[in-house]
Amino acid sequence: MHDDVERCVRAALSKDARFDGWFFGAVVTTGIYCRPSCPVAPPKVENMRFFPSAAAAQSAGFRACKRCRPDASPGSPEWNGRADVVARAMRMIADGVVDRDGVPGLAAKLGYSTRHIERQLLAELGAGPLALARAQRAQTARLLIETSTLPMADVAFAAGFASIRMFNETVREVFALTPTQLRNRAACGRPAAAAPGALPLRLPFRAPLCPGNLFGRLAATAVPRVEEWRDGAYRRTLRLPRGHGIATLRPLPDHIDCRLSLTDLRDLSTAISRCRRLLDLDADPIAVDDLLRGDPVLTPIVDKDPGRRVPRTVDPYELAVRAVLGQRVSTVTARIRAARLVAAHGEPITDPAGGLTHLFPDPVALASLDPAALALPQARRTTLTELIAALAAGEIDLSVGGDWQRARARLSALPGLGPWTVETIAMRALGDPDAFVPTDPGIRAAARELGLPVTPAALTHRAATWRPWRAYAVQYLWATDDHSALPG
Structure with a gap:
């Protein structure tokens, strides 16, 4: 969007918060970049410059506005809605892959050369992977500086900087303040941490x-x-x-x-x-809801409770296992089955503030489980053990940088993994915003009530107008489900 100058100018002049994170505006006379909704008086149009990422603005020599804090705006919804290599790279950078494995590690996970990845990111985002990771480190450093009392040396290394000098230089360049000045500015309004760490x-x-x-x-x-x-x-x-x-x-x-x-x-x-x-906090609910409102059947549901998100996961491999455990059973039964798996194979932890006791077991830990110990039908045992084996061996990539269609194909090749399970994993683990589950009982019940087709093929054909947001349409069709209200 940043290359549509007229549209960017209109958004900046109207202080439209919907575009925060989509692009960043900079002012050549002040050397500062802002989010579109920045409350300060707008500059002259001829002094405006627009960038597709905070990293690109920083690389061009601009520093972050102290008032609107553009580095803390929601992320661009583009990276969660696309499946191309740039979007996959951005999701992996956000997950810390460059900080842990470097640019060569990022390129290897994506299956391309380092030069190709750098060229693609630079062409679309105006910054390479190192600059993008540096911008993320700066934001992490700011969070730690402003919300903790950690010594600055600990902040530097926790944020991913290789040295104190690099940490100090980056903070000064990006925020035009020293780390100590940032902490002092935030001291009055800093909430106290609940416990050390x-x-x-x-x-x-x-x-x-x-x-x-x-x-x-x-x-x-x-x-x-x-x-x-x-x-x-x-x-x-x-x-x-x-x-x-x-x-x-x-x-x-x-x-x-x-x-x-x-x-x-x-x-x-x-x-x-x-x-x-x-x-799903980086979603663009205005774009989603506007498209879905184009279908008269969905209009009243969208208008009743706009802004529905797709509940996803923090661990795609956990979600895949839970999807199989939830095949053809109630939510209560699926929770009981998953809880038994956690009790038998999960890693214990301590939680002084609540009742959490375990990490969900990873595929490697589950690879040694005895199928006979599973309280599942024989066919479901085979499906689960085949899935776990494939995940543990790295044969199916469900990571944030994984290829959505390749993952779908490999999941579909496993015995007992039908369209409902594959699309559930695509929706919540892979994050595909167009995943669709026409065979889901709740979706079919909602379709019948709304006068929509109920057979999977006919409903899929009818849902073509909801693309590329069919996963969000699913949330609206589930609106009468008992999961749609906050618990007490």
């Missing part, structure tokens, strides 16, 4: 957001020991690259209150990225 954060999103749909479904399907609804917040354990953590997520009118307790603070940016992905 627990960080209070604000996760922004584009309004509107329907929390009943989002948190209601997560709470209704929560697996005991791994997830819980407590004191108005959804809580769950996180398996992270360098350790584990616990996320506490509470919906508020203008942001998600997030409390992260981590065993290794270097996992902070990854944990934030996974929480945002879980709650």
Whole structure:
């Protein structure tokens, strides 16, 4: 969008918050870049420049506005709605792959050369993978500086910087303040952490957001020991690259209150990225709802509770296992089956603030389970063990940078994995916004009530006008389901 100058100018002059994260505006006379909704008086149009990413603005020599904090705007919805190599790379950078494995590691995971990845990102985003990762490190550093009392040396290494000097230089360049000045500015309004290592954060999103749909479904399907609804917040354990953590997520009118307790603070940016992905916070609800309102059948449902998101996952491999456990059974039965698996094979943790006790077992831990011990029909045992074996061997890539269609094909080749399971995994684990489950009993019941076709082929044909947002249409069709309200 950044190359449509006229549209960007209109958005900036009207202070339109819907475009925050889509592009960034910079002012050549001040050397500052902002989000489109920045409240300051707009500059002259001839002094405006537009960039597709914060990293591109920083690379061009602009520093972040101290008032609108453009580095903290919601992420671009493009990267969660596309399946091409640039979008896959952006999701992997957000998940911390460059910080952990470098640009060669990113390129290897994507199956391309380092030069090709750098060229593609530079052409579309105005910044290469190192600059994009640097911008993310700067934002992580700012969060730690402003929300914790950690010594600056600990902040630097937790944010992913290789040296104190690089940390100091980056913070000064990006924010035009030293780390100490940033901390002093934030000291008055800093919320206290609940416990050592627990960080209070604000996760922004584009309004509107329907929390009943989002948190209601997560709470209704929560697996005991791994997830819980407590004191108005959804809580769950996180398996992270360098350790584990616990996320506490509470919906508020203008942001998600997030409390992260981590065993290794270097996992902070990854944990934030996974929480945002879980709650689909980078979605563009205006674009989604406007398209779905084009169908008169969906118009009243969308108007009743706009801003529905697709509840996703923090661990795609966990979601795949749970999807198989939930085949052809009730939500309660699926939770019981998953809880038994956790009790037998999950990794124990401690949770002083609640009742979480385990991490969900990863495919490697599950690879040694005895199929006879599973309280499942024989065919379902075979499906589950075949899936676990394929995931443990790396034969199916469900990671944030995985290829959606290749993953679908490999899942479909496994015995017992039909369209419902494959599309559920595509919707919630892979994050495909166009995934569709026409065979789901809830969808068929809603279709019958609304006068839509109920056979899978006919409903799929009818849903063509909902593309590329069929996964969101599913959330609206589920609107009368018992998961659509926040628990008490």
